[in-house]
Amino acid sequence: MTEHNEKLSYLLDDYRGDNPEATLDEVIGDVNLQYRMRRYQIIGDAMRHELPQAIDTDFHQSVMARIREQAEDSPQMSTQDSTASRLSWLTLRPFAGLAVAASVALVTVALWQPLKQESGQPDDNLVSADQQKIEQLAGQQVKGGAVPVSNRVQALGTRWKLEHEMPGLQQKLNAYLVNHTEYSNSVQGLIPQARVAGFDAQQ
């Protein structure tokens, strides 16, 4: 045992001896040798007046406990793991920019689709499909001889029909509206006529 302790003393003074690796293995694996090494260290620190005001005998234990605690919380803290993660980052870094660019492009395309539909510009394929359906439906003969709604839409409104067929009647009607606006509850001016026009158009 004395031989071990002498080797320890020698090692502490930074002399390697015959087999320094074996001595170091012994120290790391033997708590008693570690305590002895620490006491040797305290002796030297005290002689050089380097001891702190108050020695915390558990200092190194609390440091190591915190290191283990943090390593458990984040496995990357382990030095080997951090090396591996750094290496993998170095390897993957060139692709990171591409990944970001691809993500941005994907999001842009995803957002563009609904915007395009909302703005009334459907996709060309959809247009052609819808158009084909419409044409098919339009060409179908409905049972009972009913006329398709699109076919029932008049080419000209009533007002335009009157203007074309009875121009005199149109003038009379206009004069009637102008003369009777004073009896209207609404604001005078174009609004009653607009109402009539609106009513006429809806017919």
Add this chain to the structure above:
Amino acid sequence: MGTNLLDADLVKRVQAGDTGAFDILVQKYQHKVINLVGRFVSDQAECQDIAQDAFIKAFRAIDNFRGDSQFYTWLYRIAANTAKNHLASRARKSANYTVDVDDAEHFEGESGLKEYANPENLLLTDEIRATIFSAIEKLPDDLKSAITLREIDGLSYEEIADVMDCPIGTVRSRIFRARDVIDKELRPLLE
């Protein structure tokens, strides 16, 4: 004398994943780091906490240590920066940190500092110093000279052998025997 070969070996082991090797480095440098931090921060409890943070930062960054400088100079740099950052952070916080008068009695600071410099630790440290110096006084002259030249004057074994006019093996043996005698006195205090 070697050039911190022990540190280099320990660092290599830590970099290879041997956490126990870092424990040895902590034990070796804890007092020096605490003293260094003590030049920036007067409070003993804060010193201990900052020193602890410095060791943890060193452990996390040890893969970046390539041995271009000595390990302890690298560690001291981390400790000094940690202390400076702590002071800067404390200055920022104190600007808008208030404690209610009623709570002041129980206030221990934001970091919940532990009371390291308690009377027991202060007394123990004084006792350790007294025991060591008393044991040195009782040493035979050859052992006392050898350990003093080594620990206080920092001479290498070869230089001590020159000064004491004896073989290096004898120096090695004398230094160990001196430590062993002092350790026998010191051990009961630390167990």
